[in-house]
Amino acid sequence: MKIVLMKAAMLWCSKVWRDNMKIHFPILYKGACLLSLFILLSACSAKKRTAENPIPLQMQDQYLRDLEETLLAVERMKLTDNADSLRLIFLEARLKFKQTEPIMAFFKASAYKALNQPNLMIVHEGGNGIENEPPQGFQVVEELLAEDSLDMKVIHAEIANIYTTLQLEKDNVNVAVSSDYHFLWLVRDSFVRIMALGISGFDSPVLHHSLPENRQVLLSIKGYLQLNKTRFQDSKLYEQWIDELERGAQSLNHQDFDTFDRYSFIKNHIHPLLNLWKRTASDWNVSFPFDTKINYEAETFFDSATFNIAKFAPSYSPKSSPEIVSLGEQLFFDKSLSGSKTMSCATCHQPEKYFTDGLSKSRANDGNTLPRNSPTLLYAALQNNQFYDARVANLENQIMDVVNSEKEFHSDLTRLQETVESSDAYKAEFKTLYKDSVTSRNIRNAIAQYIRTLMPFNSKFDRNISNKENSLTVSEINGFNLFMGKAGCGTCHFAPVFNGTVPPSFSHTELEVLGVPQSAVFTNATIDQDSGRYTLFQADLKKFAFKTPTVRNVSRTAPYMHNGVYTTLEEVVKFYNVGGGSGIGIALHNQTLPPDSLGLSDQEISDIIRFMQSLEDNLEVSPSLISYGSD
Template identity: 35%
Template sequence: MKSWRVKYIPVILVSVLFILSISSVKDRADVIEMNSAEKIGILYADNLNHFLRKIEALDSMVRQGVREPELIPAFLEMREVFKTCEFLLCYIESDEVRRINGANLITNAYHHKTPMEEKHPHGLQVIEDLLFNPEEGTYEELKKEIVLLREIIATSVQRRESDSIVRAKEYNIVVWDAFRLELFRIETLGITGFDVPESLNSLPETMAAMNSLEEVVQVYEPVFKYKKAKKQFKEGVALFRKSRELLQQAVDFDSFDRLEFITEVLHPLEKWTKQVIDDFAYTYPVNFRPIDNRATFLYDTTFLNTDFFAPGIKPESVRLGKKLFNDPLFSADGSRSCASCHISEKGMADGMVRNTALDGSGLLKRNTPTLLNAGFQTRFFYDSRAKRLEIQVVDVIHNPLEMGGNVTEITARLQQDSSYAQLFKEAYNGIITKTTISNALADYVRSLVSFNSRFDKYVRGDKSALNESEKNGFNIFSGKAKCATCHFAPLFNGLLPPHYKDNESEILGVPVAADQPDVLDDDLGKFDNTKLELHKYAFKTTTIRNVGITAPYMHNGIYSTLEEVVDFYDKGGGLGQGIDLPSQTLPDAQLQLTETEKKDLVNFMKTLTDNPQE
């Protein structure tokens, strides 16, 4: 009998060779991907250095005393070069994004009743404003802003030289995750003119950004070939070719067909990118963030990560919360429940200018907002004073003019109420406290999700869902009317893309009454909470989803129709109507919308109606 060694040597040899071949295949794949990453790193370095040289050239012109009008062409060229490296620059230098291309607004991250350091804006948008509106600043300020930008990018160049993308952990996902976020950035901030409010140079910049992303695809062609994904590669290239065609056909900012560009280019590319990441088995660097890594495109029903905004939401707590929401036991006199002011058929608002105070002494201070999609926010109330829904819930219950309740007393009553015993047992093991009560109510509000309007159906492929007026209305909303620069997709509120962590507020100059357009409403907004001057008359940018059924409008409910709201914005807000409010963040220039454009704009906003509670 042969020894077992002789008998099994062939099997062992085959196994070893198989393992070595697998290892060899893996090594070869790693080399191919490493080579692609190295080339991306070189491209990024070239583009970043090109951007720095353009800044230095503009700096040189300013040092020579060249005045603002003559500087504008060089500035616009510099911005287009910025767009070639934006996707990786903003990803890698995330802490510096606000000083590179942030909104031209002073901010203060007021936190737990403690004012933080006031942050003044810097970067490209500030420079643009100083160039296009030189009367609003000084030439010295322009010099300083350009020098600061030059220093920031010079530092980025130095850091890039010492910290290669290739040496970064999971370098492939660094490239492709940044790629994916740039597509979202282009859709929500790029083609809307958000970061070029004065020049409206967004179409050439979009072309530059898209060309830069196409370079990534071309550099990764060997990887596609090796992974037997040639068809997938060709599909991506074809979409970028379509992008160039549509952008080259565009006549100007106002007439650009954004809806076609989004549905024919950006959404297919977003889906394609997600598929590439999945097929190539690239692992996202982080799962706990507002954008759900499983989402395929911007209007995917799962685009926002529920676990980020509401970790641990359970159907049991939602059931309990719904019962509590409809129970008047929270009000001091047992006459009012949460559902009294958040009515299903009115889009979870109440249809009133302002609701009545519990004691009948008058009206509440502010209009009742919708609760639909309220769970996808990081700030609550018009003045953003609460950071969690649970805090908002307790605040409303304790407010003597709204509910006048006492959670401690309510807890004691619920502990004696047999109709709630089983629900609390299922949701919280029978624990009835202020914490479980507020969490159950908050979870119910978080369950009020509304992402299935006619507009959503259209961008998901149902081309019969919108008519021509409504489609044109979207293009006006995202272009000429500049609505999308404050009401960001997909929530159409102030949750700022592409990271969706910050709820923005605006100062609009809202009048005290519709028939008194030149008299400012005396509600100080965020200032009442923060006592900071820059927050006077500032209010959180609310959603316009379901706006067709949540009239009246504005924080004080002064406008009963969407037509009135559009007229307010068309005239330049409060400043445009004679209100003295230098801090207004809404531009005071008239939009000059035609009557047809106004009608189309209103028609589009009504397509965002989707009341899941009906």
């Protein structure tokens, strides 16, 4: 690439070209010469970086080799019409593709997503109307290959799309100018992806080829780490990396997807690798240019210190402080903020009920019911959208929606500000804590800052998988393994938050069409008439779509579903076990939940429930306010 740039610059500055341009197009001549100088300097700068640090160039060479191997496997798929051969070559191609994953998913996220997206129609909602974009990539081919009768024309068209995307990526690789912090970021992203998506079968939903594929990812990271061997000041740290990556890869040699011990894999392999990652950042003396949603000091993915909650707040939000949180807490419980002076945030989000109200459908300010119930605010900050229909992007906007709602606060932002300004105590606090004192935005931000502290991560499960204690029962561990494996719960409720916000970027929260009934019957059911996300944009494929909530503290937040139709976890798991709405007589063309039965036994259902109960946080509740007790 640098040679091409150099030649282009030389050509543009040739004497014949220069003389003609200077005479006929003097302005273009000056601009073109400046461009050629920039190209020359850029090429020289890249050359200097490569000369001083050849590791990124070696990484790029390795990535190109992995891409070439993937292309060769996909090309073999293009050349066969034999079903059995096609399926075997597909598995080989997936393994080769997984070798590219650490680099591609980080540097070319759009290409990676195009190649590895779920086989679901992508719905674009907005000002330009509704656009449905067909999915593409390996998961589409996987499901086509699983059919009894193969449509070779369709399959080969999808394979051609994969090949074109890979070839385009190969022709536009630019990894050689990366830095140490890029490499560390992509490695940590890989660990999150393996833990949350890989071992759950998220990207191999039919063949469940996930274990060997993620073994390939760990071995790929090992290969890239070996290229970085000279970066280690502590040679023992490097040796520990190689040993741990090999041990983790070896554990993924397990042959049965359903019986793989995911709990032990995360606890005994992923978390030790995360610890090595943290030590390596120090050993390499890496300075990160900005914060990410996962803290650099994190040694476990299941701890209150894991997430950098400020990165989930809007850009205008000031840095959190105990004083702002305390102010937000006061406002959260203040009924004077509502139009009737009878309702506060805590009316529908009661701490003693784990920040729900325990109702099937919440009460409006006039005593009548609202269309839906109040989901817990615990971990609400760790999602990209708020409300069941995901209609707003952050907590500040959620509060605005509640303030303006005729059936809730029945007020407006001007009255909200006037109410707070009428209090000398509030005015003094805002003047101290916010540059522009009392504004409606600052009021909402203060409340949101308090809500963002409601993520304790101190459940029995968290303490155990983070190696702080050893008290989980065999049933609870088996329940987690089923949740993340055979039952498929973890493909929508992503670890570690167990909600629908997709790791490792945590920038998109998914909605699902489950087929929730209007009453708790399991035969000849009728769909609940709340159309969910459809209400906002009238996208047909989003009819009855609702945001995937967290299952943390689910043992304390009954009733379940947006309409509170189920009162027990046994009912909820039974609903999923029979295939959602499809299994209870509700036919929806857009159901995103797989309609097939999960085939869970009574014992397996019991184990999954025991696991979910182990996600209950330890909260100490006072009559009006809440604080988190120490373990």
